Amino acid sequence: PKVTFIGSDDKQTQIEVPVGHSLMEAAIHANINGILGECGGSANCATCHVYVESGNLDALPEVGVVEEEMLDATSSERTEKSRLSCQLFMTEALDGLVVRLPPTQA
């Protein structure tokens, strides 16, 4: 399954994300600018913040309790589209997801 990342400069990059991997891991592996992932994926840093733009939104997992708290600590403004990409694990149903990177993570 594939995910498209849109940078704050509007540059689009589509990458293959293996099922079971988080979007944060995949973005770092693919050298996508704008995802830091400082805590390594434990929903504890909010530097993997993304805005989910489009795709099969019904297939997204619910916002977790810890994620909910950390989303209040993002550097860029939180919106109703905000998620922590380390908490978004790839499934076949999420193929074609489009996420936008915030202007800053720190």
Ligand code: FES
């Ligand atoms: Fe730290 Fe996602 S990588 S909250």
